[in-house]
Amino acid sequence: MTTTGEGTDHRAPSGPPAAAADLPAATVRRLPEYLRALSSLGESGIETVSSETLAAATGVNSAMLRKDLSQLGASGMRGVGYNVAALAAYIAGVLGLTKDSRVAIIGLGHLGQALARYPGFSERGFDIVGLFDADPGIIGKDLDGIRVRDVTLLAGAVRDEGINIGVIATPGAAAQHVADLLVDAGVTSILNFAPCVLAVPQGVAVRKVDLAVELQILSFHEHHKTIGRANAIERS
Amino acid sequence: MTTTGEGTDHRAPSGPPAAAADLPAATVRRLPEYLRALSSLGESGIETVSSETLAAATGVNSAMLRKDLSQLGASGMRGVGYNVAALAAYIAGVLGLTKDSRVAIIGLGHLGQALARYPGFSERGFDIVGLFDADPGIIGKDLDGIRVRDVTLLAGAVRDEGINIGVIATPGAAAQHVADLLVDAGVTSILNFAPCVLAVPQGVAVRKVDLAVELQILSFHEHHKTIGRANAIERS
DNA sequence: GTCTGTGAACCACTTCACAGCG
DNA sequence: CGCTGTGAAGTGGTTCACAGAC
Numbered sequence A, B: 001m002t003t004t005g006e007g008t009d010h011r012a013p014s015g016p017p018a019a020a021a022d023l024p025a026a027t028v029r030r031l032p033e034y035l036r037a038l039s040s041l042g043e044s045g046i047e048t049v050s051s052e053t054l055a056a057a058t059g060v061n062s063a064m065l066r067k068d069l070s071q072l073g074a075s076g077m078r079g080v081g082y083n084v085a086a087l088a089a090y091i092a093g094v095l096g097l098t099k100d101s102r103v104a105i106i107g108l109g110h111l112g113q114a115l116a117r118y119p120g121f122s123e124r125g126f127d128i129v130g131l132f133d134a135d136p137g138i139i140g141k142d143l144d145g146i147r148v149r150d151v152t153l154l155a156g157a158v159r160d161e162g163i164n165i166g167v168i169a170t171p172g173a174a175a176q177h178v179a180d181l182l183v184d185a186g187v188t189s190i191l192n193f194a195p196c197v198l199a200v201p202q203g204v205a206v207r208k209v210d211l212a213v214e215l216q217i218l219s220f221h222e223h224h225k226t227i228g229r230a231n232a233i234e235r236s
Numbered sequence C: 001g002t003c004t005g006t007g008a009a010c011c012a013c014t015t016c017a018c019a020g021c022g
Numbered sequence D: 001c002g003c004t005g006t007g008a009a010g011t012g013g014t015t016c017a018c019a020g021a022c
Helices: A025-043 A051-058 A060-074 A084-097 A108-119 A120-124 A152-160 A170-185 A212-221 B027-045 B051-058 B063-072 B086-093 B110-117 B119-123 B149-159 B172-185 B209-221
Strands: A100-106 A126-133 A144-149 A165-168 A189-193 A207-208 B101-106 B126-131 B147-152 B165-168 B189-192 B205-207
Touching: A025 A051, A025 A060, A025 A084, A025 B063, A025 B149, A025 B209, A060 A084, A084 B027, A084 B209, A100 A108, A100 A152, A100 B209, A108 B051, A108 B110, A120 A126, A120 B126, A120 B209, A126 A152, A144 A152, A152 A170, A152 B051, A165 A170, A165 B209, A170 A189, A189 B101, A189 B149, A189 B209, A207 B126, A207 B209, A212 B027, A212 B101, A212 B119, A212 B126, A212 B189, A212 B205, B027 B063, B027 B086, B051 B063, B063 B086, B101 B110, B101 B149, B101 B172, B110 B126, B119 B126, B126 B149, B147 B149, B165 B172
Parallel strands: A100 A126, A100 A165, A126 A144, A165 A189, A189 A207, B101 B126, B101 B165, B126 B147, B165 B189, B189 B205
Antiparallel strands: none
């Protein structure tokens, strides 16, 4: 399945990930990190982990980890710690990773092609099932067994193939149009790599990743590395 | 230069980006967005912009934009707004984009190759001057005119070629080793795409981008899209 | 009148510190 | 005795609302 790959042999070790609907955004952001650290621990054969250890592996404060997990409604044995396999399964459940997501990538320039071939997606339960572009020079191309289709076929594919996440890797100028296509077709989760702000209706979740922005933030720190004010750089 | 490309003809329109050293992290994160929006406005020939308009273009509250800019020490004419070209130049100065940065990418799998060819980097003043990998099958390969070198040559290249930003696009298992090489060679800014937490000494800035994490956060929202609680999804 | 700059209130998240369970 | 779970305190960031410049 998606998560541990190791651990003991029970399928659903903990109770059902019940009422974990309105977690703080900051907590949600950390859950994938916890999950990754737990997978890594599980592969090392470790069965139990303390909040202190797991927090160190994810770069957070142990109290925050405990608070996150308790808000989430889960586990932990006092005096002992957390069961690695059970906790991983629980978090995976909260994140909705029990059922694989179906992803379309729109825009297959260099970045889009790299995303299409990035093994980390399928490894973690995200099936890339559709590739779309507007450039006739790219349409028809085969990327690791998936053929790039014309973007005009996007809406039909979303419906017919159960696509529920759209990844926009087009130039900025095309991004809003693609977002509109996705939203009209019923997609409510979008990951945007284009350098622009997308307008979407309420209820549609958009996350934005701008690689150049990250470099510019580093540039800022680099530029102001004069005095010994080297604190507060992490987690900026 | 790095930023507007358009606008009026004065080179250094505003005063020197003086004492903007210890800005709040949240502000620094937004500066590149402001800059991008300003570039876009400048290309449209717009010379002046109100905080309201610029805030809308970047998806933030106008009061926050004004506060950011005033903290930064800059500009603004009451009753009128901000001079687009001057403000862009000012922000570029604060971010340290007046001098181009020299970037090395380590790890040239699919993602690293895409990053090496991503035009957005050079467009915004980041010169990719070094590509390094440990795989003999990749070393020697030419990517858009840059030859991939053996990672053992990294330290020397950092010193000889003035590399000041390292981008790690290796598998997780190799990332810490590469980070150590970079730090030992004197690099103090690292952008990490590997799915792991890096340990670095104080004074070294690390930013982490994990593409799968972004999808997992979307998965969470997708999974909990039951009730009409569609607020607070943006900016999570 | 318009739009900036900013004190004050508000809110969210983080850290501390410790009570309580195993 | 160790480690979780959590109230309480602290911190940082956002929004409000308005005084003041143009």
